[in-house]
Amino acid sequence: KQEVTQIPAALSVPEGENLVLNCSFTDSAIYNLQWFRQDPGKGLTSLLLIQSSQREQTSGRLNASLDKSSGRSTLYIAASQPGDSATYLCAVREMKTSYDKVIFGPGTSLSVIP
Amino acid sequence: DVKVTQSSRYLVKRTGEKVFLECVQDMDHENMFWYRQDPGLGLRLIYFSYDVKMKEKGDIPEGYSVSREKKERFSLILESASTNQTSMYLCATRDGRARRAGVLFFGEGSRLTVL
Numbered sequence: 001k002q003e004v005t006q007i008p009a010a011l012s013v014p015e016g017e018n019l020v021l022n023c024s025f026t027d028s029a030i031y032n033l034q035w036f037r038q039d040p041g042k043g044l045t046s047l048l049l050i051q052s053s054q055r056e057q058t059s060g061r062l063n064a065s066l067d068k069s070s071g072r073s074t075l076y077i078a079a080s081q082p083g084d085s086a087t088y089l090c091a092v093r094e095m096k097t098s099y100d101k102v103i104f105g106p107g108t109s110l111s112v113i114p
Numbered sequence: 115d116v117k118v119t120q121s122s123r124y125l126v127k128r129t130g131e132k133v134f135l136e137c138v139q140d141m142d143h144e145n146m147f148w149y150r151q152d153p154g155l156g157l158r159l160i161y162f163s164y165d166v167k168m169k170e171k172g173d174i175p176e177g178y179s180v181s182r183e184k185k186e187r188f189s190l191i192l193e194s195a196s197t198n199q200t201s202m203y204l205c206a207t208r209d210g211r212a213r214r215a216g217v218l219f220f221g222e223g224s225r226l227t228v229l
Binding site for chain 2: 034044104
């Protein structure tokens with residue numbers, strides 16, 4: 001059974017720091033991995049999607065990498081800002097289930113201190 | 115820009131009431147999904163639909179039903195609301211032409227409280 005974990009559960013950094021959020025999954029048979037951010041009481045906003053054949057994707061200050069063989073993805077945020085404070089979730093799209101299955105991690109709560 | 119609209123952001127209902135949660139998208143996406151999100155349990159798939167008139171059960175369909183009469187609209191129905199259905203409900207869509215590869219887009223969520 002696919003399990004997705006995210007470490008750390010919470011992270012607090014001063015403004016301007018570069019930081020890395022981690023996502024691990026137990027089964028490498030995935031179509032893709034997607035990173036989201038969620039602000040309190042709101043829905044999920046898609047940040048980056050990496051296909052299983054890709055190694056990384058970049059968007060602005062964000063860079064996501066994927067190592068399928070080791071079951072890991074990282075989200076790198078450069079020059080963090082207070083507006084980056086949110087919960088970040090990763091999600092994998094499984095191959096093995098007969099129906100549409102996306103498994104979400106529990107999230108990392110990020111606080112960027114001015 | 116992608117737009118997924120959940121008509122009710124906050125609802126308070128009583129036990130036994132029938133509840134409708136509406137989701138409308140303007141991206142002409144075939145695939146639509148309903149999730150619920152609870153602390154400690156994360157996001158769980160309730161129902162999904164690959165096209166108009168189609169519906170499929172997810173991981174936790176009990177106590178829920180859905181309706182997809184038009185491509186842009188996917189409704190979640192709680193026939194008789196119970197307190198354990200108090201939750202954040204999230205609608206999502208995806209381009210059906212990229213079922214294995216496509217990005218999931220979410221709405222703003224509907225926070226339902228059942229008293």
